[in-house]
Amino acid sequence: MWPASSAEPAPNPAADLADELGDGAGAALTASGRRGPSLTTSRAAMRPLSRSPAVHVMGLVKRFGDTSAVRGLDMTVERGEVFGFLGPNGAGKTTVVKMLLGLVRPSAGEGLVLGAPLGDRETRRSIGYLPELFRFQALLSGREVLRLHCRLLGWPKKAWPDQIDGALATVGLLGRGDDRVGTYSKGMQQRLGLGVALLGDPALVVLDEPTSALDPVGRHDVREIVRSLRLRGATVFLNTHLLEEAEQVCDRVAVIDKGRTIATGTLHELLGRQSRLRVKVTGLPDRWWETQSETRARDRRGDWLVLEGVEPAEVPDLVARLVAAGGRVEAVVPEHQSLEARFLELLEEGG
Amino acid sequence: MSATLTIAGLTVREAVRRRLLAAFLAITVTVVGVSAWGFERLSHAHSITSGEGRFAVAEALVLFMFMFSFVVALSAAAIAAPSISSEIESGVLMTVVARPVERVHVLLGKLLGLASLLAGYAGAVCVLEFVVVDVVSGFMPPDPVLVAVYLFVEGLLLLTLALSLSTRLSVIAAGVVSVAIFGAGWLGGVVGSLGRAFNIAALREIGTIGRFLLPTDGLWRGAIYYLEPPSITSAHSVGAPGDPFLALSAPSWTYLLWVACWFAVVLAIGAVSFQRREL
Numbered sequence: 001m002w003p004a005s006s007a008e009p010a011p012n013p014a015a016d017l018a019d020e021l022g023d024g025a026g027a028a029l030t031a032s033g034r035r036g037p038s039l040t041t042s043r044a045a046m047r048p049l050s051r052s053p054a055v056h057v058m059g060l061v062k063r064f065g066d067t068s069a070v071r072g073l074d075m076t077v078e079r080g081e082v083f084g085f086l087g088p089n090g091a092g093k094t095t096v097v098k099m100l101l102g103l104v105r106p107s108a109g110e111g112l113v114l115g116a117p118l119g120d121r122e123t124r125r126s127i128g129y130l131p132e133l134f135r136f137q138a139l140l141s142g143r144e145v146l147r148l149h150c151r152l153l154g155w156p157k158k159a160w161p162d163q164i165d166g167a168l169a170t171v172g173l174l175g176r177g178d179d180r181v182g183t184y185s186k187g188m189q190q191r192l193g194l195g196v197a198l199l200g201d202p203a204l205v206v207l208d209e210p211t212s213a214l215d216p217v218g219r220h221d222v223r224e225i226v227r228s229l230r231l232r233g234a235t236v237f238l239n240t241h242l243l244e245e246a247e248q249v250c251d252r253v254a255v256i257d258k259g260r261t262i263a264t265g266t267l268h269e270l271l272g273r274q275s276r277l278r279v280k281v282t283g284l285p286d287r288w289w290e291t292q293s294e295t296r297a298r299d300r301r302g303d304w305l306v307l308e309g310v311e312p313a314e315v316p317d318l319v320a321r322l323v324a325a326g327g328r329v330e331a332v333v334p335e336h337q338s339l340e341a342r343f344l345e346l347l348e349e350g351g
Numbered sequence: 352m353s354a355t356l357t358i359a360g361l362t363v364r365e366a367v368r369r370r371l372l373a374a375f376l377a378i379t380v381t382v383v384g385v386s387a388w389g390f391e392r393l394s395h396a397h398s399i400t401s402g403e404g405r406f407a408v409a410e411a412l413v414l415f416m417f418m419f420s421f422v423v424a425l426s427a428a429a430i431a432a433p434s435i436s437s438e439i440e441s442g443v444l445m446t447v448v449a450r451p452v453e454r455v456h457v458l459l460g461k462l463l464g465l466a467s468l469l470a471g472y473a474g475a476v477c478v479l480e481f482v483v484v485d486v487v488s489g490f491m492p493p494d495p496v497l498v499a500v501y502l503f504v505e506g507l508l509l510l511t512l513a514l515s516l517s518t519r520l521s522v523i524a525a526g527v528v529s530v531a532i533f534g535a536g537w538l539g540g541v542v543g544s545l546g547r548a549f550n551i552a553a554l555r556e557i558g559t560i561g562r563f564l565l566p567t568d569g570l571w572r573g574a575i576y577y578l579e580p581p582s583i584t585s586a587h588s589v590g591a592p593g594d595p596f597l598a599l600s601a602p603s604w605t606y607l608l609w610v611a612c613w614f615a616v617v618l619a620i621g622a623v624s625f626q627r628r629e630l
Contacts, residue, residue: 098630102449103445103449103629104629105627105629121453124450124451125451127449129449131442131445131446133441133442134442134446135443135445136446137361139364139365139368140361140364140365148357148447149446149450152357152447152450152451152452153450153451154451193446196446
């Protein structure tokens with residue numbers, strides 16, 4: 001575990017944070033100590049933490065010299081959800097992922113992953129990780145790479161064949177498992193990386209740009225894998241700049257820019273507020289709309305009314321009012337802002 | 352411990368598949384073959400007595416083993432310098448250290464794997480060369496096992512240094528710095544020998560300091576001592592010649608204790624450096 005701050009008298013930020021979560025995590029973490037618990041202690045300590053969020057970070061800061069990559073990031077990822085972590089290149093996404101895994105030390109701030117402090121060694125047993133820069137031992141076969149990770153996870157040998165075959169089958173490499181990784185294409189290496197991340201049905205799967213080297217078929221496969229992970233109750237932390245990907249699989253997303261969260265919520269919350277309704281209506285008296293208290297009409301283009309921020313529940317009433325006023329409603333077309341448009345808007349608002 | 356053995360096994364397997372051992376052994380067998388011809392000619396030269404021939408073979412063997420000690424040391428630096436840094440740069444280590452393993456175990460695994468390879472190479476070199484020399488000239492060093500041990504430990508120190516440096520420096524920087532330090536250590540030993548030969552205190556002190564800062568030269572002197580027949584050491588027992596290929600005494604226990612401390616300190620520095628390295 002990485003100590004997140006050094007204030008005196010010897011604080012235990014992870015315990016404080018767990019106390020703040022209010023599920024008894026604080027006592028367990030205090031008992032396990034700051035140096036990372038033993039396997040037995042950890043498992044005992046993890047039990048009461050099962051209700052804690054999969055990821056909870058507060059005020060996470062990372063500075064590299066004079067450059068601040070992450071500036072006070074707050075974020076909570078609930079268990080069992082597919083969480084999209086979005087942001088432009090250089091926003092600090094990968095740095096955050098590395099802090100969650102203990103590969104990089106936070107300069108300040110604190111956090112819990114699966115109820116344990118950032119970087120906790122035993123918790124890594126429950127985390128699958130596909131790094132953005134995925135490279136594996138080129139002189140080993142795909143199967144040998146998976147075997148290596150089974151060893152590192154400390155599993156008994158008898159469990160390896162099923163796990164390895166399962167992982168290879170899931171990522172579509174069963175026929176190439178005995179070939180050396182050096183002979184794999186980049187896409188196949190990314191598939192292998194995904195297989196490594198899925199070994200042992202981890203509770204949290206962290207995927208950093210998981211489709212960057214994949215063709216459309218591969219991208220579709222990854223989306224299916226993410227959906228199957230959600231079905232079995234795993235949490236997926238999907239770090240991506242491919243908004244279409246996030247739109248298709250994520251339950252919630254956070255948008256970060258310049259190391260800060262600028263928006264977070266479900267896709268509906270993020271995009272629903274900005275829903276737009278286009279209504280084709282003829283036969284309305286001239287200037288009828290201006291006499292209504294309704295002020296959300298953004299535009300009127302010929303027979304089309306464009307209304308902003310109309311909730312789905314409001315649509316029947318709206319249509320009834322138009323008909324009562326003598327209008328002939330020919331079409332009602334709800335239009336959701338694309339995630340891309342909203343994303344660009346958020347970045348612009350964030351400055 | 353399990354993670355250490357896993358990484359050690361991986362390191363050996365990768366080295367074998369890179370044909371590193373095969374390449375080294377092929378070159379060694381060739382060199383030993385050539386040396387066999389030379390030793391045979393030397394020991395049966397008509398212009399010298401059998402005693403002189405034996406003396407010449409012993410001296411030539413020291414020179415040959417110096418070459419091998421150089422190869423062992425440079426090989427140690429060459430295989431250790433990329434072991435951590437290149438895997439960090441390529442990203443291979445990312446998924447490994449994200450597993451429930453301590454980084455120190457990864458480092459120890461690398462050290463154990465590379466040290467096994469080095470021990471195998473040092474042992475093979477000594478066995479091949481000594482057997483061949485014994486067959487063609489009838490000369491066997493007084494303590495061939497200790498020669499192999501000193502050669503191995505000399506390489507192990509440089510291996511540990513390069514490995515520790517590779518936790519922070521790039522492949523080239525770690526390799527070059529290790530080799531440069533090794534060269535400086537050897538030169539310090541030569542300067543010290545000259546200081547003793549000409550009784551110049553400053554040069555003697557340079558040699559002594561050099562052997563403590565990087566004990567590889569001191570260990571090489573240990574290997575020389577166990578290579579030389581008693582006739583050579585007794586012939587030079589009076590006075591202190593400046594010959595860098597001569598040792599009149601074995602390294603003291605105090606010095607060997609310092610070697611152990613040096614190894615532990617350099618390894619500990621490497622472990623702390625790797626632990627604190629941000630990936």
